[in-house]
Amino acid sequence: MKLPAYIKDFEVWKSEFSYYYPVTVRFSETDAFGHLNNTVPFVYFEHARIQFFKECGLMGYWMDKGGETIPVTADLHCDYIKQVFFDEPLHIGIKVSEIGRSSVEIHYAIKNKAGEICITGRGRIVQVSKETGKSVSWDEHSVESLKKGAPVCLR
Amino acid sequence: MKLPAYIKDFEVWKSEFSYYYPVTVRFSETDAFGHLNNTVPFVYFEHARIQFFKECGLMGYWMDKGGETIPVTADLHCDYIKQVFFDEPLHIGIKVSEIGRSSVEIHYAIKNKAGEICITGRGRIVQVSKETGKSVSWDEHSVESLKKGAPVCLR
Amino acid sequence: MKLPAYIKDFEVWKSEFSYYYPVTVRFSETDAFGHLNNTVPFVYFEHARIQFFKECGLMGYWMDKGGETIPVTADLHCDYIKQVFFDEPLHIGIKVSEIGRSSVEIHYAIKNKAGEICITGRGRIVQVSKETGKSVSWDEHSVESLKKGAPVCLR
Amino acid sequence: MKLPAYIKDFEVWKSEFSYYYPVTVRFSETDAFGHLNNTVPFVYFEHARIQFFKECGLMGYWMDKGGETIPVTADLHCDYIKQVFFDEPLHIGIKVSEIGRSSVEIHYAIKNKAGEICITGRGRIVQVSKETGKSVSWDEHSVESLKKGAPVCLR
Numbered sequence: 001m002k003l004p005a006y007i008k009d010f011e012v013w014k015s016e017f018s019y020y021y022p023v024t025v026r027f028s029e030t031d032a033f034g035h036l037n038n039t040v041p042f043v044y045f046e047h048a049r050i051q052f053f054k055e056c057g058l059m060g061y062w063m064d065k066g067g068e069t070i071p072v073t074a075d076l077h078c079d080y081i082k083q084v085f086f087d088e089p090l091h092i093g094i095k096v097s098e099i100g101r102s103s104v105e106i107h108y109a110i111k112n113k114a115g116e117i118c119i120t121g122r123g124r125i126v127q128v129s130k131e132t133g134k135s136v137s138w139d140e141h142s143v144e145s146l147k148k149g150a151p152v153c154l155r
Numbered sequence: 156m157k158l159p160a161y162i163k164d165f166e167v168w169k170s171e172f173s174y175y176y177p178v179t180v181r182f183s184e185t186d187a188f189g190h191l192n193n194t195v196p197f198v199y200f201e202h203a204r205i206q207f208f209k210e211c212g213l214m215g216y217w218m219d220k221g222g223e224t225i226p227v228t229a230d231l232h233c234d235y236i237k238q239v240f241f242d243e244p245l246h247i248g249i250k251v252s253e254i255g256r257s258s259v260e261i262h263y264a265i266k267n268k269a270g271e272i273c274i275t276g277r278g279r280i281v282q283v284s285k286e287t288g289k290s291v292s293w294d295e296h297s298v299e300s301l302k303k304g305a306p307v308c309l310r
Numbered sequence: 311m312k313l314p315a316y317i318k319d320f321e322v323w324k325s326e327f328s329y330y331y332p333v334t335v336r337f338s339e340t341d342a343f344g345h346l347n348n349t350v351p352f353v354y355f356e357h358a359r360i361q362f363f364k365e366c367g368l369m370g371y372w373m374d375k376g377g378e379t380i381p382v383t384a385d386l387h388c389d390y391i392k393q394v395f396f397d398e399p400l401h402i403g404i405k406v407s408e409i410g411r412s413s414v415e416i417h418y419a420i421k422n423k424a425g426e427i428c429i430t431g432r433g434r435i436v437q438v439s440k441e442t443g444k445s446v447s448w449d450e451h452s453v454e455s456l457k458k459g460a461p462v463c464l465r
Numbered sequence: 466m467k468l469p470a471y472i473k474d475f476e477v478w479k480s481e482f483s484y485y486y487p488v489t490v491r492f493s494e495t496d497a498f499g500h501l502n503n504t505v506p507f508v509y510f511e512h513a514r515i516q517f518f519k520e521c522g523l524m525g526y527w528m529d530k531g532g533e534t535i536p537v538t539a540d541l542h543c544d545y546i547k548q549v550f551f552d553e554p555l556h557i558g559i560k561v562s563e564i565g566r567s568s569v570e571i572h573y574a575i576k577n578k579a580g581e582i583c584i585t586g587r588g589r590i591v592q593v594s595k596e597t598g599k600s601v602s603w604d605e606h607s608v609e610s611l612k613k614g615a616p617v618c619l620r
Contacts, residue, residue, distance in 0.1 A: 004540070026357045028192045032185035032241055038538040039183050039511060042504040047336045054397070073503040075469070075544045080537070083598070086187055087364070133548070159385070181512045193383040194352040201349060202491045209552070227390070228348040230314070234385045238443070242519070288393070338502045342495035342551055349493050396497050 004079045006097075006107065006122045014117065017093035017109050019055070021048035025088045036084040041119050042076060045108050048092035049125075056145040069127050069136045074103065076123040084110075084118050096146050102127050102135040104146055159234045161252075161262065161277045169272065172248035172264050174210070176203035180243045191239040196274050197231060200263050203247035204280075211300040224282050224291045229258065231278040239265075239273050251301050257282050257290040259301055314389045316407075316417065316432045324427065327403035327419050329365070331358035335398045346394040351429050352386060355418050358402035359435075366455040379437050379446045384413065386433040394420075394428050406456050412437050412445040414456055469544045471562075471572065471587045479582065482558035482574050484520070486513035490553045501549040506584050507541060510573050513557035514590075521610040534592050534601045539568065541588035549575075549583050561611050567592050567600040569611055 007013045023044050031037040053059040053071070084090065093109035108121035127136050138146070162168045178199050186192040208214040208226070239245065248264035263276035282291050293301070317323045333354050341347040363369040363381070394400065403419035418431035437446050448456070472478045488509050496502040518524040518536070549555065558574035573586035592601050603611070 024357075024361075026353065027186055027360055028194050028353050028356055030187035031182055032187070032189045033535055034187045037183045037511075038541065039504065039507040042507055043336065043338050046338055046502075046504060047334075050337055050397070051334075070498055072548075073545055075542065076503065077540065077542045079540045087360075179512075179516075181508065182515055183508050183511055188380055192356075193386065194349065194356060197349040197352055198491065198493050201347075201493055202489075205492055205552070206489075225343055230387065230389045231348065232385065232387045235383055238382075242515075337496055338504050340497035341492055342497070342499045344497045347493045 004077065004120060004122075006077070007120065013107070014109060017095050017107075019052055019095065020091035020093045020111070021051050023047070023090045023092055025084060025086055025090065027086055030086045034085070036086075036088075038078075038080065041078050041080075041108075041110060041121065044090070044092045044110065045076065045078075045121055045123065046073075048094050048108070049106060052094040056148065058142060058145050061142070068130055070130055071125045072128050074124040074126045076121065078108075078119060078121040080119055082112070082116060082118040084112065089113055090118070097122065099138070099143060099146050100124075102137045104138075159232070159275060159277075161232070162275065168262070169264060172250050172262075174207055174250065175246035175248045175266070176206050178202070178245050178247055180239060180241055180245065182241055185241045189240070191241075191243075193233075193235060196233050196235075196263075196265060196276065199245070199247045199265065200231065200233075200276055200278065201228075203249050203263070204261055207249040211303065213297060213300050216297075223285055225285055226280045227283050229279040229281045231276065233263075233274060233276040235274055237267070237271060237273040239267065244268055245273070252277065254293070254298060254301050255279075257292045259293075314387070314430060314432075316387070317430065323417070324419065327405050327417075329362055329405065330401035330403045330421070331361050333357070333400050333402055335394060335396055335400065337396055340396045344395070346396075346398075348388075348390065351388050351390075351418075351420060351431065354400070354402045354420065355386065355388075355431055355433065356383075358404050358418070359416055362404040366458065368452060368455050371452075378440055380440055381435045382438050384434040384436045386431065388418075388429060388431040390429055392422070392426060392428040394422065399423050400428070407432065409448070409453060409456050410434075412447045414448075469542065469585060469587075471542070472585065478572070479574065482560050482572075484517055484560065485556035485558050485576070486516050488512070488555050488557055490549060490551055490555065492551055495551045499550070501551075501553075503543075503545065506543050506545075506573075506575060506586065509555070509557045509575065510541065510543075510586055510588065511538075513559050513573070514571055517559040521613065523607060523610050526607075533595055535595055536590045537593050539589040539591045541586065543573075543584060543586040545584055547577070547581060547583040549577065554578050555583070562587065564603070564608060564611050565589075567602045569603075 025036055029036055029040045050059055091111045095107050096104060097107045098105040103124050103126040105124050109117050110119035112118050129136050158165060180191055184191055184195045205214055246266045250262050251259060252262045253260040258279050258281040260279050264272050265274035267273050284291050313320060335346055339346055339350045360369055401421045405417050406414060407417045408415040413434050413436040415434050419427050420429035422428050439446050490501055494501055494505045515524055556576045560572050561569060562572045563570040568589050568591040570589050574582050575584035577583050594601050
């Protein structure tokens with residue numbers, strides 16, 4: 001398997017995930033080829049990412065109506081390694097790969113029941129001002145939350 | 156074919172649609188049974204209904220940030236008559252069936268290329284206050300717009 | 311609250327649900343009005359219904375490639391009672407309301423964290439032949455499975 | 466603007482698109498932040514890509530039940546440049562960037578009404594055997610179809 005550019009050493013990379021969010025493939029998420037439609041992993045990425053941010057204590061801050069900033073997706077990549085089918089129980093792994101001035105690089109690893117990685121991904125989230133749309137530097141609390149990562153998923 | 160309760164005479168009912176919005180079935184809208192997933196017609200209903208409201212001159216009013224009311228879906232019904240497949244060009248028919256004090260009853264008819272009705276539906280939309288969530292009576296302009304319906308779709 | 315036609319006595323009706331499937335509202339399932347988009351409950355209905363059929367022992371039979379019949383949605387109704395927002399933990403209640411010759415009437419009740427019913431629904435599923443598309447009578451095993459319903463959700 | 470790695474010269478890159486598929490942003494495709502949810506461009510990519518393959522004469526071949534191969538998505542990237550809102554009429558540009566032995570690199574450019582590029586993307590599609598799941602070299606006809614690209618969209 002040829003590795004995507006964002007994975008240097010697959011074994012090391014895999015070992016760095018400690019947060020996983022569980023998802024079961026819905027029938028409406030399959031397509032006429034009989035497997036998970038290629039657009040759906042991004043839905044899983046977002047859902048798991050938000051749960052991760054929530055456990056980090058960041059989501060409340062962003063969703064808070066008084067909050068002046070929102071997280072915006074700057075880019076997203078997805079590599080499809082192994083086909084996924086209806087009703088498979090998946091675990092969506094999330095980790096913080098790099099924290100920038102106002103952005104954060106998130107990596108994704110989707111594992112099946114057998115523990116095999118079926119899908120990998122990455123993407124950059126930027127904190128922007130709701131009013132101006134311009135990027136806003138993380139404050140210390142946000143950086144600490146991101147550094148700490150999230151505890152092992154409790155669900 | 157046994158008619159749904161909201162259709163008295165099928166031929167008369169069909170003949171009352173003059174607005175149709177065109178849609179082509181996306182691959183991501185099919186499922187592993189190889190046909191249009193049963194959750195998708197509601198997506199088509201909403202999209203066509205909004206285009207219809209837009210052409211009636213109502214949508215601009217509701218989406219307008221100064222507007223104090225929004226249209227809320229009170230209920231939705233869908234009857235699946237004929238299977239629909241990937242890439243079928245469909246026409247989503249919309250008509251105003253009944254105008255209430257603060258609500259409107261909308262009927263839906265989805266036709267395939269051959270002009271056959273594959274899916275029918277109905278639903279009630281209620282105008283509510285953004286602030287209180289309570290229903291708000293239509294003003295005269297709204298009633299006139301709904302009565303007039305929309306011109307034949309120009310797309 | 312005016313009851314939908316398929317609910318005679320709300321308290322009795324509510325008390326008859328024993329199977330609930332848990333779902334958390336995804337961000338991608340909200341819309342620009344800030345709440346759960348009206349098309350999404352049908353996705354929840356299907357997902358929970360299939361989990362229910364699986365626990366009844368029916369899904370394996372239908373998904374089995376050797377199987378000659380598939381369950382097809384004949385109609386679906388949804389009544390929106392209370393707004394639902396991002397990240398709400400919901401429980402999708404499923405019950406068998408009536409078993410026909412080749413069809414089954416399913417009822418749905420979506421509860422929020424406070425135990426309030428936010429959304430109700432119903433729909434008829436018909437067993438059809440993959441080859442002819444015509445309805446196929448339930449065999450005894452299917453009727454028994456449907457009658458028995460599913461055990462209380464184990465998730 | 467920092468360019469994604471797959472775009473060398475933005476002006477040249479933009480000028481190479483001649484096929485565009487039109488899409489209007491559906492309300493159900495927005496989210497509670499009020500704009501197009503980040504998972505939706507991939508739905509547009511797939512839909513436009515398939516329409517493009519269809520006009521190239523490749524889609525019929527793949528969907529044909531007698532066909533032994535199917536196109537599988539190997540990876541997908543998306544860069545979000547400019548926010549997109551409800552009801553915006555978009556044009557999804559598709560071009561063949563590189564033809565491999567059994568794969569094809571596709572580029573995407575989503576333009577708004579003002580002709581501004583809001584979203585760019587790329588992804589690799591691989592032709593695989595339905596039976597073995599292994600990659601299958603393009604035949605001459607497929608290469609010619611891909612080389613030729615599609616005529617300017619007629620819709």
